[in-house]
Amino acid sequence: MAQTSTASLVEYSCRDQVASLTLNRPERLNAFSDDLVRHLADALRRFDLDPQAQVAIISGNGRAFSSGADVHQRQMRTREEFEQHGGPQGWGAHSGDLLTRSVNWKPVIAAPHGYAMGLALGIVLECDLIVAAPGTKFQVTETPRGLGGAKYWALLNFRGAAAFATEVTLTGRFFTAEEAFAAGIVNRVAPEGCHLEAARELALEIARNPPLSVRATVRTRRWYMEQIEREVTMQTAPLKLYLSEDFQEAARAFAEKRQPGPFKGR
Numbered sequence: 001m002a003q004t005s006t007a008s009l010v011e012y013s014c015r016d017q018v019a020s021l022t023l024n025r026p027e028r029l030n031a032f033s034d035d036l037v038r039h040l041a042d043a044l045r046r047f048d049l050d051p052q053a054q055v056a057i058i059s060g061n062g063r064a065f066s067s068g069a070d071v072h073q074r075q076m077r078t079r080e081e082f083e084q085h086g087g088p089q090g091w092g093a094h095s096g097d098l099l100t101r102s103v104n105w106k107p108v109i110a111a112p113h114g115y116a117m118g119l120a121l122g123i124v125l126e127c128d129l130i131v132a133a134p135g136t137k138f139q140v141t142e143t144p145r146g147l148g149g150a151k152y153w154a155l156l157n158f159r160g161a162a163a164f165a166t167e168v169t170l171t172g173r174f175f176t177a178e179e180a181f182a183a184g185i186v187n188r189v190a191p192e193g194c195h196l197e198a199a200r201e202l203a204l205e206i207a208r209n210p211p212l213s214v215r216a217t218v219r220t221r222r223w224y225m226e227q228i229e230r231e232v233t234m235q236t237a238p239l240k241l242y243l244s245e246d247f248q249e250a251a252r253a254f255a256e257k258r259q260p261g262p263f264k265g266r
Contacts, residue, residue: 009039011061012046017207018200019053026062031070032119037095040123048104054211055203058127059111059196068118068141071254082242088147095119096151096233099126100226105219107206111199112177117141125155126225128218130186131202132177133195143172145254146247146263148239154232158225160184 011022021043023030030036040058047056060066069088082088089095099108110116110124113133118141124130140149149169156165164183168175180186190198206214241247246263253260 009036010043012043014047014050014053016204017052017054018203019047019050019056021047021056021058023058023060023066026060028070029064029067029115030060030062030120031067032095033070034089036070037089037098041098044098044108047108048102048106054106054207054214056106056108057111057196057199057203058108058123059199060113062114064114065110065112065116065124065136066120067115068120068139071251079243086237087242095123096126096229098123100222100229102219102222105215105222106211107214107218109199109203111195112136112138113195115139118145122152122155125152125159125185128221129202130180131188131190131195131199132180132186134177134189134192136177137174138168138176138180139174140169140172143169144260145250146244147241148236150232150236151229154228155225156185158228 009024011020011024013020013022021040023036023040025031025033025036044056047053087094107128109129109131110127111131111133112120112124113136115137116124117137117139121138121140124138140152142152143149149172153165153169156169161183164175164179164185167173177186177189181189188198188202245266249263250260
């Protein structure tokens, strides 16, 4: 029996042991405001505790999975706000906590389409499996925005991308689902218009296994992933790049729809 509920920013439903968590801010390409991060955290918590759900699929309504962080809301804060929050994220809205906090350690599949950039790319990479729509475009936007892409480099390396990880992180260029599949980052690239169905097929295949067996692997994978992310944070947090002039210029340029620069290295 299907169970469905709709929140303002994340839709939750469950059918045949598979929960669907759908980002629902299509008018902003599902850009992650603090509220959207919190709503997704609530939906993941609901999935973790839902006795009817064994696997979850995260997807996005509209033209894209997500364009990343809401620059206007998260990256145009005052210097005082950045210092109070310790970064662009609002209090209690850190996206890095979404997949590393759990009780039951159920697997989560990302099903991106259109675009998955910056913060959204991080969420996709943290998910246990990725089933992408053909032509999906990914980008480490933190590099051209002046925030640094070390976390994404680490997550891409964790998935075995090696040299590819360094290239796309240092250049900040877009890369496609097909490139990601060739680099071993994406598990499957679905046929056109079928990425949600393909993700569901994979979820049902997983759900046929003993749940505790599946969760033991998920828990171990995420433990190692979290260690890597913590190490990156220890390296990069003291830099406080969100207070740099280059970051401020990049954020203003995005908001004003112009080319940024020249960057000053400070």
